[in-house]
Amino acid sequence: MTKKRYHTKGREALLSYLREHPDCQFSAEELCLAVNGEAEKGKSTVYRQLNQLSETYAVRRFRDEEAGRNLYQYVGEGCDCRLHFHEKCLQCGRIEHLDCQGSAAFAAHLRAEHGFVIDCGQTMLYGLCAECYATAERERGGQAHA
């Protein structure tokens, strides 16, 4: 089922680069530039390599909604991104890290009650940050315009 893979300089370089930047998400274009020195040179190969790497547990493909493209991030061993959530405000778009306080309890609950082993590093929580929620409430209460 799984195809045999050769160890090639290209894919190794890509993986190394991603592993050296554990908390960063890169676009295919950025990675192509980083590895090949040019954003266009061999981009199809970079896409193929990224697809291959995404089949493993080491690299994960995310979606950048705003830009309408994919982002790639190292999420393998020695990476702490799995231990905390990220929360993104639907209004202002800001992303913030969430310390492990309640996250661990929630993760434990999911696992104990549902057998679901959540991967915080790959989960984005959506909602409204304090400021935007306040603004939304004010507008809703004001009913100035709808």
Next chain:
Amino acid sequence: MTKKRYHTKGREALLSYLREHPDCQFSAEELCLAVNGEAEKGKSTVYRQLNQLSETYAVRRFRDEEAGRNLYQYVGEGCDCRLHFHEKCLQCGRIEHLDCQGSAAFAAHLRAEHGFVIDCGQTMLYGLCAECYATAERERGGQAHA
């Protein structure tokens, strides 16, 4: 900043259709078919309408990673999708609803500790379901075992 909007039959029909199917996510193509009777007829207008609707709190754009396209869902008033999480297995791709048991506690924690008002209906939890986790563990152990 916000542009003036006319009440038009087209956008109203779209919103009505979405509102009548509160737990469903539709592609632009499906919506075009549902509203215009044809998947191609006036699709650019449908895209424009969906973008307009997505600027409100009533409709939200999601991403269908597998199909590489956007999905649209009604998430406004009278919609219960905000009250529970969905968990998606990174391995088998299955999506399951998660009852409110621990979700409510987690949501409350987020709000109390971080002022972040989470929107469950717009958040997807990623991880491994029980079966896939067991399989993954077996394979990982297999390296040392077999």
Next chain:
DNA sequence: CTAGTTGCAAAGAGTTTGCATGGCG
């Protein structure tokens, strides 16, 4: 040597935009 990998160009899918016409207010 054989099968996987690379690189370029071209195709492909989904979405957006230009422009003239139609419709709401």
Next chain:
DNA sequence: CGCCATGCAAACTCTTTGCAACTAG
């Protein structure tokens, strides 16, 4: 009547695929 909305086609972006040359094992 002004301005927004519509509809078609063309353009655009990101990603994938075809094919010949290359390379790891």
